[in-house]
Amino acid sequence: MGILEGKNILVAGVTMNTSIGYRVVELAQAEGATVVVSNFGRAMSLTERVLRRLDPVPPLVEVDVTNDEHLAGLADRLAEHVDHLDGVVHSIAYANPETALGGKFLTTPFADVATSVQTSAYSLVSLTMACKPLFRESAAVVGLTFDARFAWPIYDWMGVSKAALESASRYLARYLGPEGVRCNLVAAGPLETIAKKAIPGSDEFNNIWGGRAPLGWDSKDLTPTAKAVVALLSDWFPATSGEMVHVDGGLHATGA
Numbered sequence: 284m285g286i287l288e289g290k291n292i293l294v295a296g297v298t299m300n301t302s303i304g305y306r307v308v309e310l311a312q313a314e315g316a317t318v319v320v321s322n323f324g325r326a327m328s329l330t331e332r333v334l335r336r337l338d339p340v341p342p343l344v345e346v347d348v349t350n351d352e353h354l355a356g357l358a359d360r361l362a363e364h365v366d367h368l369d370g371v372v373h374s375i376a377y378a379n380p381e382t383a384l385g386g387k388f389l390t391t392p393f394a395d396v397a398t399s400v401q402t403s404a405y406s407l408v409s410l411t412m413a414c415k416p417l418f419r420e421s422a423a424v425v426g427l428t429f430d431a432r433f434a435w436p437i438y439d440w441m442g443v444s445k446a447a448l449e450s451a452s453r454y455l456a457r458y459l460g461p462e463g464v465r466c467n468l469v470a471a472g473p474l475e476t477i478a479k480k481a482i483p484g485s486d487e488f489n490n491i492w493g494g495r496a497p498l499g500w501d502s503k504d505l506t507p508t509a510k511a512v513v514a515l516l517s518d519w520f521p522a523t524s525g526e527m528v529h530v531d532g533g534l535h536a537t538g539a
Contacts, residue, residue, distance in 0.1 A: 285314030286517040291365040295321045295346065295410060296374035299477050300333045303427055304374035306509035308334075308341060314513055319364050323347040346413075348375055348406035349398075354413040361417055368417040370516040373410055373426035376403040376441065376478060383440040385483030391440050399440045404447035411455060411466070420463040425515045426452055427508075428527065430470040430535055437484045449527060456525030465524040467515045471508040472500050472531035496532030 292311050297304035297320045308318050318341040322330040327345060334340050342364045346353045361368065378384055378399035383391045411424050429438070431445035438445075448468070455466040473479060473488035492500040508530045514520065515528065529535045 285316075286519060287311055287370075287513065288315030290316045290369035290516070291319070291367060292316045292370040292372065292516060293319050293321060293361065293368060293414060294341075294372040294374065295348070296372075296376075297322060297333070298326050298329050300336065301476055301505070302374065302478075303471065303474060303476060303505055303508055303512075304372060305333060306505040307372055307374070307512045308337065310506075310509050310513045311516065312337065312339070312341070314517070316370075316516075317341075317365060319344060319361060321346045323350075323353070346410075348410050349401055354409055357410075357413040358416045361414070365417070367419050368414055368422060369419055370423045370425065371411060371414050372512060372516070373407050373424065375406055375410075376427075376444070378403065378439070378441040378444060380481050380483060384481075385437050386439065388439040396440050396443075399444045400447055403441065403444035404451050407448055407451050408455060411459070415459075415464075418462075418464060421518070421521070422464050423516045423520075424452075424455065424459075424464065424466040425512050426466075426468045427512070428468045428470045429473075430527070430529065430531070436487055437482060441482070452527075453525045460524055465515075465520070467520070467523060467525070468527045469508055469511045469515065470527050470529045470531060470535070472496065472534060473502050474505055474508065475502050476505075492532060492534055495537055496534040497537065498532040500532040500534070 294304045320341050344360045379395045382395045428445045511530045
């Protein structure tokens with residue numbers, strides 16, 4: 284029996300089979316979960332195509348986390364497929380690569396900053412609250428971050444947004460804990476996802492990890508990160524909330 288046997292999980296933000304969320308779906312299903320996937324807009328067709336590789340093929344619902352109407356109707360749309368939720372995976376982030384990334388930090392207009400923070404950080408709260416009517420006691424929320432305790436080269440306003448995400452996760456843990464809801468994050472090293480490829484100069488991260496990660500780092504291997512997400516969704520972390528689990532080859536523990 285898998286560690287997610289009998290659980291219903293929403294994985295939000297799956298676009299390609301190179302997405303961390305896609306690998307989470309694969310492992311969650313292998314561990315016994317019933318999974319629902321979400322995306323929105325033109326990306327829906329890409330998601331639908333890659334989901335066909337899975338057995339069973341998980342249902343796909345549309346939710347734009349910046350759209351209040353989508354969020355208001357999400358619980359009803361999910362209820363068409365599952366009668367409750369045991370977990371939510373937040374695999375969503377966006378910053379305009381032309382203005383908010385790649386060394387343009389000092390000149391980014393606030394409109395683009397606001398978009399990045401709303402999509403990448405506030406959405407952890409708004410998505411969680413949209414799903415909350417379906418939560419069972421001991422539900423788990425798991426998000427993905429890129430350790431925002433530091434100012435990384437070229438990451439710019441996405442780094443600020445991830446810092447906000449990390450803080451928002453702690454506040455969710457604080458406010459939803461009395462209802463039995465856990466909220467944690469997985470801080471992964473650089474992975475060859477569609478999101479990373481959109482960051483100008485992101486190959487620099489591979490050089491950093493290649494030289495400093497004590498355990499080494501394979502930027503093409505999504506499995507260690509996805510395993511951490513699945514573990515946090517399970518009942519094996521019943522008293523862990525507000526935590527950030529590093530899956531980065533140990534780099535976070537090193538100095539210069």
